[in-house]
Amino acid sequence: MEKVKRARIQDVAELAGVSNMTVSRVLNGGVKVSEVKRKAVMNAVERLNYSPDAAARRLASKKSYMIGLLYQDLDISYVSKFLLRALKSCRNVDHHLVPDGIDGDIDEFYRAVKKLIDVTQIDGVILLAPISNNPQILELLQNAQIPFVRISPDDHSNISPLIAIDEFKAGYAMTEYLISLGHTKIAHIKGHPNQAASRLREEGFEAAMQANNLKIRPEYIVQGYYTYDSGIPASHALLAGDDRPTAIFAANDEMAAAAISVANKLGIKTPQQLSVGGLDDAQLAVTMSPHLTTIRQPIMEMAELAVDLLTSNMMQTNKLLARGHRHILDFELVKRQSATYPEINISTNK
Structure with a gap:
């Protein structure tokens, strides 16, 4: 079978009636080329199905791509x-x-x-x-x-x-939504301390609580590290006691998923007895059960x-x-099944 000859830059130049340098300038975004010559080069490229050699392209443009x-x-x-x-x-x-x-x-x-x-x-x-x-x-x-x-x-x-x-506004928006559902005992699992987003999301949480005259309980704010594994002990610290929160805002979806997992193991129904919100809208948000209410970043x-x-x-x-x-x-608050109104007259005891 005869091998198809690959078009060269010289072939494009000859068909377009320009120099090799002009072809190179057109293909690499050069500005010192007339519109007539540019169109001629692009027409020749299309007719010859020309694809520049990657190594030559890098050499000509002095870029690695x-x-x-x-x-x-x-x-x-x-x-x-x-x-x-x-x-x-x-x-x-x-x-x-x-x-x-x-x-x-x-x-x-x-x-x-x-x-x-x-x-x-x-x-x-x-x-x-x-x-x-x-x-x-x-x-x-x-x-x-x-x-x-x-x-x-x-x-x-x-x-x-x-x-x-706006990480602050994102944290505020999720907390405000949980409050709008009727929750007053809201906990927060913080993100990794070496990231600015963690601090800003926590500040948004606190600002929303204060704006609604709700008490921020120190025992309801626990450290996480943006991983599912870190969310497990953090959630245990919040849910294993008698006086547990009715809602948790986790600083990302992986820690929110961990909170739901821990709640299930402790016999706490989500969302009937515990509402959970996350942040990111990662793929797991719609693969877990219930689907996660979150902030879509x-x-x-x-x-x-x-x-x-x-x-x-x-x-x-x-x-x-x-x-x-x-x-x-912009971010978006995505309302799914993991957050709802708190149950009325139900003990939060295990």
Whole structure:
């Protein structure tokens, strides 16, 4: 069987009646090309079904077409959802995503990031919290003049673009909803203490309680770490006693799922005897029973926007390195079966 000859850049140039350099400029977004020549090149590309060689494309543009994604293994559901959408978004713009995670040793991670920069020559980096707050990593990227986008950082300085939701308002909205159902004894499972979102969600919880003149009981606020496993002991601390809450707002869906699991094991019916709300709207929110009432964080939109910023011409010319843009996206309260009105005249004792 005769092998089909692959079109070359010279073939495109000859058919379009321009030079090889002009073809290269058109394909790499060059601005010094007339509209007539640009159309001629694109018509030739379509007729010849031309696809530029990846290595040649990188050499011509001095870009790697690789985007890094740095994350910490905390909220697996959140990271997985962000990662999958970022992968798809990179493919849509002919880039490759290079993810790398940290399990706690920041010095080791710093060396890994430095190696990533030196070996792959990545064009930009997406930083998920809490890495989006790490001064060592931020300084490393700034010194290397690599554009980066921070997701849900602790500070809103203008060192780079940031993407987030209003975490305070999200915590407030979930607590306010539980209060609107008639709950007054509401507990909160906090997120990991090294993330700004945890503090802001807790502050939103407290503000909603205070606005409704409800008592914030210290024993009803327990520490979690954004993992299902951390939600188990936290939920036990809230539910194993005689004077338990009638509702729990967990700082993410995994810990909310843990609360429902512990309640089931203790013979506490959800939502009849315990309402539970989470935050993220991860996949498990609709695979667990009952389906979880939660705050839908636009994780996929955040991933798409981060990739778009890093692959845009404006970002690649480093104009945004010293001019951070704040992108605060909307969230949505999703009402499902895990939260309802509290039972009347029923003892909260086991």
